[in-house]
Amino acid sequence: MSDELVIDVTGLTKSFGARKVVDNFDLKVPRGAIYGFLGPNGSGKTTTIRMVCGLLKPEAGQGRVLGFDVLHESLRIKERVGYMTQKFSLYEDLSIRENLEFIARLYGLDRRKARVDHALEDLGLAERQTQLAGKLSGGWKQRLALAACMIHEPEVLLLDEPTAGVDPKARRDFWDAIRRYAAQGVTTLVSTHYMDEAVQCDSIAYIAYGKKLLDSHTADIPKQIGLSAWRIEGRPLIDVQHALEADPRVELVARFGAAIHACAREPVPLEAAVRSRASGASACGDQQNRGRLR
Amino acid sequence: MKLPALFSLPALDLSWARIAAVFLKELVQMRRDKLTFGIMVAMPIVQLILFGYAINTDPRHMPAVIEMREDGPLTRAFLASLHASSYVDIVAIVTTADEADRMLRSGEANFIISIPEGFERRLVRGETPQILLAADASDPIAAGGAIAAIERVAQQAFAPSFQGPLSGLARAPPPYEIVVHRRFNPAGESAFNIVPALLGIILTMTMVMITSISLTRESERGTMENLLATPVRPIEVMIGKTTPYIAIGAIQVGIVLVMATFLFRIPFTGSPLAFTLGTALFIFANLMLGYLISTIARTQMQAMQTTFFVFLPSILMSGFMFPFKAMPHWAQWIGEALPITHFLRIVREVVLKEAGLADIVNDLGPLALITLVLAGFALLRFRSTLD
DSSP, rough: OSSOEEEEEEEEEEEETEEEEEEEEEEEETTTTTEEEEETTTTTHHHHHHHHTTTTOOEEEEEEEEETTTTOOOOHHHHHEEESSSSSOOTTSSSSSHHHHHHHHHTTTTSSSHHHHHHHHHHHHHHGGGSSSEEEEEEHHHHHHHHHHHTTOSEEEEEEHHHHOOOHHHHHHHHHHHHHHTTTTOEEEEEESSSHHHHHHHHHEETTTEEEEEEEGGGHHHHHTOEEEEEEEESSSSHHHHHHHOOOOOOOOOOOEEEEEESSSHHHHHHHHHHHHHHTTSOOOOOOEEEEOO | OBBTHHHHHHHOOOOOOHHHHHHHHHHHHHOOOOOHHHHHHHHHHHHHHHHHHHSSSSSOOOOEEEEOOOHHHHHHHHHHHHHSSSSEEEEEEEOHHHHHHHOOOOOSSEEEEEEEEHHHHHHTTOOOOOEEEETTTSSHHHHHHHHHHHHHHHHHTTTTTTGGGGGGGOOOOOSSSEEEEEEETOOOOHHHHHHHHHHHHHIIIIIIIIHHHHHHHHHHHHHHHHHHHHSSHHHHHHHHHHHHHHHHHHHHHHHHHHHHHHHHHOOOOSSSSHHHHHHHHHHHHHHHHHHHHHOOSSHHHHHHHHHHHHHHHHHHSSSSOGGGSSHHHHHHHHHTSSSSHHHHHHHHHHHHHHOOOOHHHHHHHHHHHHHHHHHHHEEEEEHHHHH
16 A cells, blocks of 8 residues: 555535435545545445546546546546446356457456456456356355456456355455455455455445445554443343443444444443343343444 | 126136236336327327328329320310319429420429321321320329320310311311320339339338338347447447348349349349439338337337328328329329338339439439438437436
């Protein structure tokens, strides 16, 4: 990671009809970073990504991607950016290899065969290269889509909810690939719903209702928010959970598998609340995970 | 709610509630698809007005050129009556056969009515002189009406003159003979007209529909988003997507030509170069039309419907089914804007009327203009963003 900003946009705004989908959005991403876009459905993540790569024209705002103006030089940007759409958008009636060759031709790449071969090897698609894309399962479609947007060796990867509908193993493989690319200097902007994916990013921007609520290095976020968290284990947890939810000293109660996380900004009242409310549970977590979200 | 016992066969366990569920869902979807809904409403209105007023199966006002070798009181009276008749519109009065012939060949006139030298003298003497009616039978329907009417028209035209001293001529059979020549298609075979024209219909149908659907498919399946994210330019997509269909068009032309020659024995009299050029331009015009439709339609279904909306006037108002010149002027202008109108003229002139390149420039020009306008609009409408 260097200090050079690969994506540097300010004030991006976009409305559809009367609804402001993205409102005055700033984004600065340094080279080689993995930058996470976290936010609920409909919060403007897709629209922001589309504006960054020139698929949508912002109605206000300006900025540069790889030094090119997002408003007027979107063709230059498109040549150097790989964009993976949320919905699979390659040709279902073409084979894996045919899809990749088509994309390679669109970018006017030299050594096309070698590049396609390399992409197939890189993402483990070589054995399936003659299969029609429409016949692939979600995980394989995702690999193909990633291969397609990496084929022209872009400097920036824009990934729009790339792991939606993909099994955990495929998700892990996918993130391994992303980190590999990052190590090679590829800058990645990735939107996701998953916390466990978000924390793999170097920085996270949290978006809701078209506005950015938070933008920080991942490690700094808990400090910034200043939450204290308790982890409570044991059974029966459901009563403990209800009791904690009813307690005004606890701001957030969430279930994580076999444990409950209880969070609040004030550590002392939180501890008191957890000690009193969770005392009936057969086991009680006592470590205070201050500074750690999970 | 259960159906009455009459319907409740054991295997047919129907439920009104489920039928209503499907029915209501269909209504909601129908309402969402505004273009389809609009076409469903506009289709009957526009087409009834358009075709109800435009189409005339009894061809009148057919353009005729008069070849006059004689200028006397009787022929002038005949001419005046022709002017008044609604069957023919006299577009020119010429004195040489060459000029009349040229006008018939170029389609400026559908008929030559030629009055020979010494007509009046021989008429008065009772020598039964001939009036020659040369009809452009490359369109037998257009020719047929006027051929059928000419006897009556002539009778009416001469009637006021056959009075007083000439009242002896007002007899039956009339004191003149009308000789009809069907030019370019002497046997009046409708296949000679229909088969070359069908080429235009087939090309319109397939070219417009295939192109419009193939592009809307990209939007419908979401592949357009991927395409737009690459550096590909709109015009590159246009050229790349339409070129394969030029080949398909060429195959269709080949099939029609082979069948026309061997099955229907249609003589190919004109210049192959003119035919190739006209057909190529026509295919191109249709591709551009299909491309334009695809920038308007959002789904393949809408593209189909819009294609059909264009296709009907192409059949009815181009001169394919009904004589072009028999339509009112406003309808002729609409017809002139359709690529197929010009292609039909080109193909009839080249196949049946021995036309060369010089004879079809009158239609090549407008066809090229239509193509350019369509291509321009299509490129303007093709957005390189998803906005």
